[in-house]
Amino acid sequence: MKKTGYLLFAVLLFISCSKDNTPNPFDPNAPKPKPVASRAASIGIIGDTTDVKTTTKGGIVIMGGGTDVDAALKWMIERSGGGNVVVLRSTGTDAYNAYIKALGAVQSVETLKIDSRKLADDPAVAHVIRNAELLFIAGGDQADYVGYWKGTKVMAAINYLLNEKKIPVGGTSAGAAILGNYYFGAEYGALESSEALANPYSPKVNLGKDDFLKVPFLQTCITDQHFTQRNREGRSTVFLARIMKDWGIAARGIAVDERTAVCVDENGVAEILGTNKAFFFKADASKKPEILASNQAVTWNQSGKALQVWSISAGTSSSKFNMLTFEPQVTAGAEPFWWSIVNGVWSQRAR
Incomplete structure (x- = not known):
């Protein structure tokens, strides 16, 4: 009889420990799952993109294309206070991420490939840009930048960085042509x-x-x-x-x-x-x-x-x-x- 009691207790304990603790989705009082942060348009990240507050200085870089000028990007990094760097482009890869990260201490580098007006009007994309302490616009085709970005939330976010947040903003080749x-x-x-x-x-x-x-x-x-x-x-x-x-x-x-x-x-x-x-x-x-x-x-x-x-x-x-x-x-x-x-x-x- 004692053995039977122990066996029953063990079974009940196993059932209790094996119970699925996932909240019942039909229970209105159940805790809601946390949403995954959207990274629309992002094609690569190095570092921690958590928003940080650094002391920044405004500045503009007009780069003439060809091989990038290390000294100019270091100048921007120094003025960014080591915050989050965002690279904008409409074609290409995230190759700038590792390059910029190697030039100086920054919180993160993220490349956004914004190749449609839908993406350019996405609030999540604009949010990432607004959180930047350094913004760099890659080369490519300025017709894309004008066609995709003009009159959108991306344009408003860039202008916010330039005139309100006052961070270093620059571009090379086509990215400089629109400045x-x-x-x-x-x-x-x-x-x-x-x-x-x-x-x-x-x-x-x-x-x-x-x-x-x-x-x-x-x-x-x-x-x-x-x-x-x-x-x-x-x-x-x-x-x-x-x-x-x-x-x-x-x-x-x-x-x-x-x-x-x-x-x-x-x-x-x-x-x-x-x-x-x-x-x-x-x-x-x-x-x-x-x-x-x-x-x-x-x-x-x-x-x-x-x-x-x-x-x-x-x-x-x-x-x-x-x-x-x-x-x-x-x-x-x-x-x-x-x-x-x-x-x-x-x-x-x-x-």
């Missing part, structure tokens, strides 16, 4: 200087203005990249001619060679890092293009002085430019030029 208030959208493909000079109103010369990113110190600017490597001086001059004629604005341009970056701090002082040159050029409202019409070769001569230009080499003691005055911080080492166009032929002369 100006005026921008070449590349909707109809790449544009050679020869095409723009021969027909400044070709559909390929499609420019946008005042409807995308609101980048400090770049609200009167258009940017260009891969500059002398792809002979883009002519097309950038045409861009400023179009902006002047179409919108009545004497705009400014910042063009950056490959393996070179312009890093603008919170006070508007730009430092040129890397191995090549950056170019800063501006129009004069009193010097309008002489011939700028559809299917006609451009003439913007003004006695050979259509645009005032500064060329500054990277990595020297004078490699700084004041974005407020739009003049070199130190004139020694900065090369002054005039740019002009006559009958579709771009030229440069010393000032």
